[in-house]
Amino acid sequence: MSDAVIVGVDGSASGFDAVDLAAREAHLREVPLRIVHALGRPSARLPTGATPWDPGDRGLEAMAHGVLARAEERAHEVAPGIGITRSVVAGEAFEVLEIESRSAVLAVVGDRGLSAFAGLLLGSTAVHLAAHGRCPVMVARGRAAPTGPVLLAVDGSLAGQAAVEFAFAEAALRKAPLVALHVWNTWSERAYEGPGDPLTAVVVDAAHLREAEQHLLDETVASGQEVFPQVAVERRLVRSRIRPALIDASRQAQLVVTGARGRGGFTGLLLGSVSQALLHHVHCPVTVVRGKE
Template identity: 70%
Template sequence: MVNPVVVGVDGSPSSLEAVEAAAREAALRGTGLRLVHAFGWPSPHVPPGMHPWSPNTAGLRELVDGTLAEAEQRARDAAPGVEITREVTVGEPLMVLEIESRTASLVVVGSRGLGGFGSLLLGSTAVHLAAHGHCPVLVVRGRPDPAGPVLLTVDGSPAGEAAVEFAFAEASRRGADLVALHVWNTWSEHAYEGPGDPLNVVADVERLQEEEQRLLDEAVAPWQARHPEVAVERRLVRSRIRPALIEASQEAQLLVTGARGRGGFTGLLLGSVSQALLHHAHCPVTVVRGKE
């Protein structure tokens, strides 16, 4: 059986949106859905002799049970028939979800969450999981176009191949078109950040463009051959990377990117481009880590 889809739950509106998205993903994959709620004590130290589930915390347990019951109902409404399990655990939320990712096919979180003991879904959680999770991580954000394509960012790195594979499989499951987008330029985005960045730093722009087109074609062609049912648009854009990807996400139902790229001006590094997508994309973002 396919490993379950795991979703972090804290009762916030963002987490409930994540639950609905996760339920639909589980239905597409024909697998179960696992609702996970993790929390720790407000202070760094548990009082001596007190267990987290002692009678003194009974009211807290009722609150958690109510949160999960609402989440489960939202999941059943979004995807009737999906098998749902719950997990409530005491622990640091980032670590709990990272551990869950080891046996999941996909981890889903919201882009915003609650503070306090139940803060599973703060922005730092999404970024941490995208960098350290053991399976693809879907961050639910923005207002996706349900009729839009799956948008794949292509950088041509070996590590990025896992994202290409995921994007084609996801487009096939959804019955959606796929736009494979490679953004290139003639400078390092780390060296130029202002609105007056030069567009012509090298002389042979045409030759460089041909190389970038070849990179895009070589990254996409093998997977396009394996998924003839997916209509693919290969899009080569000369622009600043982050703004171009964020703008393209306006027309998509899902954006898929690698966690780490080639480095340099075409690199999709989690600390820069991928973080920008997690915080500013107009649709949900799936970050897929390749082999190190």
């Protein structure tokens, strides 16, 4: 199904939180919701000495359809008018959802599944899909501030432009303000100062550097504001460590939007360190938007 929001469910509490979030997103976009359960090898859930897993096991399939039925019921409670389809697909969750994402406008997953180790902050499916998904990937985590802004992590990269477009569109759909937050520090200074230790770099002209970073932020916001003039925007320029600043700002947000890689990303890297930190530690749902290949 094309032009649908997809959500992966596995029967976990996190998965059902993702259903709630996905149903709202489908309602906002006026598109159908597709609920998917991947029937892969549940090795982490099998006790020692259990019968070997059989992908043709009718019991497992019945259990999966039970999970889907509960998910559909929950989605209808959140967004009564949306169209919903559901399916059980054989395969590992990260593979199934990556394939499903090729024909979706948005993929939504929980931050942890049934197979997550105790204390693990983020499940492997969420990380894999954020890195390899073919559409924006929203991870349900934390607690959204209902009246808070959409928080856009501005990095000024070409790849990050897709995240800018998504954040403005999302703010317009939610009728929410947008905070465009650009954090700069000694890594930014290194780009201006040339080779050297970024932790001990000396800024020759801090005022000029700040002006350049402000210009980058202004240009980034202008591109989105032109398409969505109705969105109220706060431009926030902060000199700090990038990850802690963004994570702290997420406390007052209803959604965080970030690109998959920033200006400092290595060639070929699918998910940057800042994006990974946000996936693991933000206090509200977060969306990772990959740029064009």
